[in-house]
Amino acid sequence: MSVIILLVLAVGAAVALLVSQGAPGSLLVAAAGIPPAERPLLIRFLDRSRRFRRTGAIASLVLAAGAAAVLAAERDGGVGGRVELAVLASISLGGSILGSVAAEVFRVRRSSGPRVASLSVREPGTYRDLVADRRERVLLVLSVLAAALSLGVAAAPARGLALLVATLLLAVLRRWATARVALRGRPVLPAELEAADDRVRSLAISAGLGRPIVTLAALLGSLQWAGLAGGSDSVGTMPDLVSLAGVVGSLGLLGAALVWWWRNRSFGLAPRGVAARQLRRLAWLRFAGVTAAVVLLAGLLIVLRGG
């Protein structure tokens, strides 16, 4: 992909991210039927997490586009340099995840006076996200399998191994961040606020960290299996089968990543009732905003290419 197109796409995506402000946390929380006592804490959590996530995604997109432009300029004067779109998508999702990690992993400030703590036990298992655990196990097995197959038949096995390492690193990041969120200091709270804090931690671990990380792992897995689809360097029945498995695996994992990403939008808080209708109206407004931004940038692209 030409670097000019890449730059315009990256800026367009960044503008689209800016324009597509999600539904306000208050609407989401009301739509999900959260008890009123828990709402203020949850709204603050949602607004903060989404702000960090969006900032991370925009910053990484701009950085990736800048880096691509610099690399292309060094290579061939900035014209005709090519960058993989899937890599760009991974970078933006990675930036979004880094934003989420930055939002969730923090220390609670302490005063210098007396401190009180509850003796009730809290541990990572309390907030365990079983869905993400299950998906992660499957993805790791698929990633190891793809890496093993790439050693046998792929033209560039190093790519498969690098993607396996990246998937393992994501699993380590998820575990580390989960432990940090679960064991983050908690002051002594009334029972209703304790329930809200538990809900915030569960959401941070599942929708905030776990599921986006697992979605990125699925995207990397898709790239890994795609490498098998077109990478066979010998002829015969086995490479054909591996190639077919590569196509099926790549498309399957890409589909899974897209479905997981879609289901995880708005922190998995399913809208209901009147608030759901308000959310739908906001979604249409967002869609119109994003479409306008894309049309504007397409026009800019045509002008640039014409000049």
Next chain:
Amino acid sequence: MLLRVDPSLPLPVYEQIRSQLARLSASGQLAVGTRLPTIRQLASDLGIAKGTVERAYVLLEADGVVECRGRAGTVLAPRPDDGAHDQADRRRELEDAAEALAVIVRQLGLGDDDGIVALRRALARLG
């Protein structure tokens, strides 16, 4: 059940943790076999170093108040007489604490009512 520490006191924080947990165990307020928070959790909640909590747990284990069961965590050990702190011991400990409070009230030049109101408020905060 709550634990309170004050880093500004002359008594080391690990000793504050140790004495409170020992008291909760001896009085039966924490039952035998009760699981205590992990060192990391307690340190994080109190905003102190992990080593401080670890030191308190090590001393409690040496005194036979708790048992460290590896991955199963730290639990309260059975008391030697397998019974609660007897009533006389509890009263004596309470009298000592009340005397310390009374000394502070006098040193601050406050009246008896101020001391009693302060104690009632503190008890109300603990629930």
